[in-house]
Amino acid sequence: MARILICDDEPNIVVSLEFLMRRQGHEVRAVGDGDAALAAVTEFAPDLVLLDLMLPGRDGYEVCQTLRADGHHMKILMLTAKGREAEIAKGLAVGADAYLTKPFGTQDLVARVQRLLGAGT
């Protein structure tokens, strides 16, 4: 049981992520852009953030960087529809713990989330 923050601007993808996380018994909050994500972090104090890269306004990299700069140590799992090496490397460089390429396999996602949560606590 953990707190999961979902940050993605595609409503249907959010629905699926919410379902998958709740199914695992996590407490879930979902937001649609970077600013909302930063606000939600303070208020919701998630253990893990599922962060999409392509967000309106502040993109995923910026959100991730800001979170780390502010001293947050929650796990960050990046979701990206761009599977290029450069983007993945950049994501990890700004402080993400792992990444998944869209379209992701649901079991893979769940396993990855469990592993990250297990390692952190």
Place this chain on the structure above:
Amino acid sequence: MVAAWVVVVVSLAYLGLLFGIAHHGDKRAAAGRSLISSGVVYALSLAVYATSWTYYGSVGRAATRGMEFLTIYLGPACAMACSAVVLQKIIRVSKRYRITSLSDFAAARYGNSRVLGGLVALVAVVGTVPYIALQLKAVSSTFRLVSGGEVSAAGVPPYADTALYVALVLALFSILFGTGHLDATERHEGMVAAIAFESVVKLVAFLAAGLYVTFGLFGGFGDLFDRAAASPALADATDIGEYGNWFWLIVLSAFAVLLLPRQFQIGVVENVDERHVRTAAWLFPLYLLVINIFVLPIALAGVLLLGPTVSPDTYVLALQQSSALALLVFIGGLSAATGMVIVETIALSTMVSNSLVVPLLLRRAEVAARGDLGRLVLRIRRVTILVVLLLGFGFFRISGDALGLVDMGLVSFAAVAQFAPALLGGLWWKGATRNGALAGLVAGIALWAYTLLLPELAKSGWVPGSVVRDGPFGIALLRPQELFGLTGAGAVGNGVFWSLLVNVVLFVGVSLAGRQTPAEAGHAALFVDIDRRTPGPGTRFYRGSVPVARLRDLLARFVGAEAAAALVTEHATRRGAPLPDDAQADPELVRQVETALTGAVGPAAARALVASVADEEPLGMAEVIELVGEAQHLRELDRLKDEFIATVTHELRTPLTSIRAFTEILRDNPDLPAAERARYLEIMATETERLTRMVNQVLDLARLESGNAEWRVTDVALGPLIDEAATATAQLFTDGRVALDVDVPAGTTVVEADRDGVVQVLLNLLSNAVKVSPPAGGRVRITLRTDDRVARIDVADDGPGVPATERELIFDRFRQGGAGGTGGTGLGLAISRRIVEQFGGTLEVSDCGGNGRGATFSVGLPVSAKSAHAGAKRR
């Protein structure tokens, strides 16, 4: 005649004038105000083609062999007529790859082959030294004639021969104005200005001589030709001779005007502006025509008045009775000879240093390690000039009177014509290989030596005459001038035919039978496809590593530390990043350094030098082909294509993500409540639909961009189309709780367009407007306005608007408005604009009345004549 000291003083004054002109030309060039930047000067400098052979030899030839002399000018007239095709391509290739001589051209075309470059340089020297000799001979014998002495140099000791001093002065000129500095372009503006001036002098002098003979000694053309017709000695004066010989001489001279070292130097290396070729294409043939008009009349007059006791090669001068005119004619002949010698020695010095000496010297480590290689190269060139001139002088002194002006010239022509298959063929045929070029050239030169050079040597008595007369060992079939019993082509035609035939057959045959190395294939494409390549950075044949500092130091040894540092700095600026000394040089920098070195030492040596400092890995065939395909504009296209594909992939992945996730959720959770199941299935259906729409749009765009879209363009009334689009999007507006105002005036506005295309555009604009409108309470307005020529449909929303900086970008493929992520593909606006453009219309975006909120998309379409206007109708 004229006192010898007067001739000497006038000659020296003339040469002094040449120095002055060349000096002035160089000064103007240094000041950036070129003296030679005109098509007329270019054409005049090309007339360096006309040497003492033309000036004195043509008359001699006409007196003995009829009309044959004309072939030497008809060939160039034809070659220059299509110079926009041939010469221009040679110029383009040479400029692009900084080629500064024939031998460099050959080497560069065939994968920087040092062997081929060296061979071409060697053939050029061997073929040209006798030609230089005959210029010196002409100066020497006419000097003695004009100053009243014996024509033959036989009794004159070498040190007393004018030709020696002329040779030394010319060497000085060539060294001063041809090797003053080591420049990447190898252009010598002062020298070219002097050569153009010489062309004017020789033309004026020859015309003066011709006018005097025709109208002074005779009563005009009619009188002269009448008297010639009556003379039995002149029965063959207008004879064409053997048609075979005639034909081959035209072919020979057409090649020569492009491939003689001095013609390549003036026509290609010294060319300032490619457009000058257009002028030269007609002006140079006109020059040749004019200078040839009086050749036959002077020859006829010479035979009639002087007879065979005077050498026909000197008729031009011998016919002059006033000493002033004789002096003018002598100076004209001097200008013809000096022009040729100057340009030829400069061209040869570049070849010898770039293709023979420097590559050999660089193999020796202690030379390659020297710091001042630039000065060494210049010294090599100066020595080459002096040596070539002294060789020419020596050849003339040894061969003596046996040297016929035209015969020896033709032998030189035939030598350089051997370059034609490899150089001209290689400019259009990519399959030509280095081995083919080598085989053809070697065999062609061997046959040239046997059929053309050998008989000339026999004339001088260096080879027994029986070899030529009866064939070696008495085998008649092997007679050099009638090889294998070929008759009807003349002695020269016979040699030209056999040597070129074997040359071409081996060039083509060996090329077809063998395989190209990757480097050869790469260079072949660079030359043949020159017009398909954009100027600027060329292809990189480089895959290795070298620190920037090593490259710069290498270059510094040839062009100086300052110029080398400047090149590196400039490259760094263009790259937008500093280049530390220990950084690995990128391929573009390596290429630039190699190009700069090519200007200094030729491509073969430049290649070897760069290879010596860079640890290069050999390239595979596939890689070279791939690299060749990366000419800059192709790279740019590829980049755009990559970008496009990356974006398409990204956009397609979004709906796929939802579909995959819910598919798996449904599979893994069979116990889901029915309502939830239904909801997820609905999402999957929506996303599948979105995916379909995207695929269709990508296809639409592909069709539009390839021009394959099918439109049925008819007169369509816009009012009903707007209504239709509004109806079709009504549900969207209702769902988003956005209001839609339709403002269409009464009357019909008709445009010529495809009905479905216009509807598609309107649907796209309306659905975009709903998406960007603030949810609940948004308002979208669609209006139609018409003036005489343009119908304008505005779709205005009150969403966030489009920042001015993004107003053009949003019409790019896959660029979404700032709001982003609203379920569009980003293709809609790109497609819409292309559709509207198909019908001659426009699609633009502006803000709504400048208040910073909302955006207005305007479709403008040209109004068809069938429109009718009335007052506005509101709904």
Place this chain on the structure above:
Amino acid sequence: MRAKLIAVTTLAAACFTYPLLSLFDRPFLVLGVPLVWAYLFVVWALLVVAVGVLSRQGR
């Protein structure tokens, strides 16, 4: 323009050589000058004019 220049060149080359040349290779004087001499210079002059006109057009 290039195609026209090639055509003009080919035509001139044909006029300058056998067999067309042989038609004018006769020992006549025309207007006081030898036929073949006049013929070659006239064709040559026409070539210069044609190339001059074409080069100007191409500009």
